[in-house]
Amino acid sequence: MYALKVNDIEFGYDRELVLKGISFNIEKGKFISIIGPNGSGKSTLLKTLNNLYKPTKGNIFIEGNEISSLKGKDLAKRIALVPQNTNIDYDFTVEDIVLMGRHPYKGRFQKENQNDYSIIDESLKMTNTLHLKDRPITEISGGERQRVIIAKALAQRPTIILLDEPTSHLDINHQIDILNLLKNLNKEKGTTIILVIHDINLAARYSDEIILLNDGVVLGIGKPEEVITTTNVETAYNLNVVIDRNKYTNSLYLTPVEIKKRIPKKQTETVHIICGGGTGAEVINRLYDEGFNLTLGVLNVGDSDWQHGKSLMIPMVEEAPFTGISEKTYNKNSEKVKAADIIVISSIPFSRGNLKNLISGYEGLKSGKKVFFIWDYPDENFDYTDGKATKLINEMKQTGMKVVKSVEDLVRSIKECT
Template identity: 40%
Template sequence: MTTAASTTTQPLLRAEGISFAYDKDPVVREVSLDIASGEFVGIIGPNGSGKSTLLKLMAGILEPDSQRVLFRGRDIHSCNRKQLAQSIAWIPQEHHMPFPFKVSEVVMMGRHPYLSAFTFEGESDFEIVRRALEQTQTSMFAERLFNEISGGEKQRVMLASAIAQEPEAMLLDEPTSALDLKYQVELLRILNDLNSKQNVTIAVAMHDLHLASKYCCRLVLLKQGRVIKDGAPEEVLQKDILEEVYEIGVNIYRDEADGSFLISPEGA
């Protein structure tokens, strides 16, 4: 498990009863949520429950239809965008690169919030990029074109770019979805190290409840855009709660080695 949340009274990010709809269909409904500095939070729930949209709202990418999101006590949409980009890294699930950038160039994009229109990357920027490539095991294809590598490799490259950004918080949408088991665990270990050793706040949307319980110190369970349960994994991953939310019978087993939960559908 990761370290517990910081004891500071003011959360790093706060959603104050926010709602959001695409066209007329509500996706997030009156969600209130605090994320403290130093937390590792997993956002879980069925497909269509609003996980990705909630993270985009918390990152300031989308603006709520009602109420607001605060970053360090200020409305996130009143913050200086460049300074906000230095503080919060957003990693989407899918990555579309319209131009033929090399992997190393994509990772260097993480340094753009620190550069002005009239300055070029310096030695320190290249060193930060080199370390980020090494940390994500992507150095071996640094000179390849981003659009020519696999989906799983792209996800690791985008994590490297976020690491190069040196943010206070990383918000990630299904970062393990395109990865095989080895790299799922490796990516989450990297996030765990960033959280526990560098105090980077992590909020991640996940489908894998076992991995969520293994690496997140707190889980927020959504259904139809509302928070159903918010707490430690052992409080959220209860049989009756999961069966109500996922609408299927489940079996839950505790892994005594690390305290994580193994969850399978009944009759499987």
């Protein structure tokens, strides 16, 4: 049985629909983030999941029960909402606030009993707020208040906790603190956590699954790597990004990149640059600024030249990270070589992995293209291919490949022959 089943729901505040046919299932014990641009409907969705708003179409099932069939207190024993703005003006103590979480378990006029007080203490302990128990809620910090509101939700003893931007207004240290607390709850108690969050990198790091909302519809749902793709982020946020893995946490890491304005095209020639590992950056910049049409290849996804190419939106032939060039990729690169007027080989390492890149350049040369090689190696011991690469380069030189000493040299030579 699913913790939550959402079946084609629609909802709007006035005439316009804000949720436009949303469906998804959430398994018990999952940690789920809902992300999406401002106004995409995240908070509204969360409120429908807590029955604060009733969908005009579709159904929501909480642990198999249709949400509207559950009485207020029965619903509150299953699901707790930590709202976005928790400004409390009255001088309630922290303990008073957390006591409110026991409301669903009490009859009218019934006083709290010992059991309630031990659950409150346990909730305060879990959120590391026991020491604040007698303090007025108005006199504690934002981070502490967020913990206390979570403690109140815990005192409700729900199986699902919904949180609307629990980390907004918190510094990075307290953001991590709150997310670790939620992750512990999720792991130790099996509580299903569903939170709205703006920080995509934190969502990717903590979540089992992500729901990406865009303009009231689900644009993506699934594991972080299935949802956080350049295409989805571009569609939802209108943002050009590079997606990599964080080397410390190994979670997806997204970096927005500036899209440089393309200068008016001055050249009609296309230059295909064979590069990698940062050897292409300067060549790319110079030829880009000169207005040439550029293509790049073969670059492993995540490579620094790959990132550079992405940020300038240059078409390129890509290979999976840290893998050799497959036959299919090699053929794609050959297509780009054929389509180009000029081939530039940057001072790529003479490694086995790069032999195929050099061979592509050689093919271009044999088919009559102008091929330039930037000879910018610090010493003589750079051939890791038992001499194969050196032999190839020598043959290419004899076939007419032009060797240049620097990028400056390259640009001058290219301009001379175009």
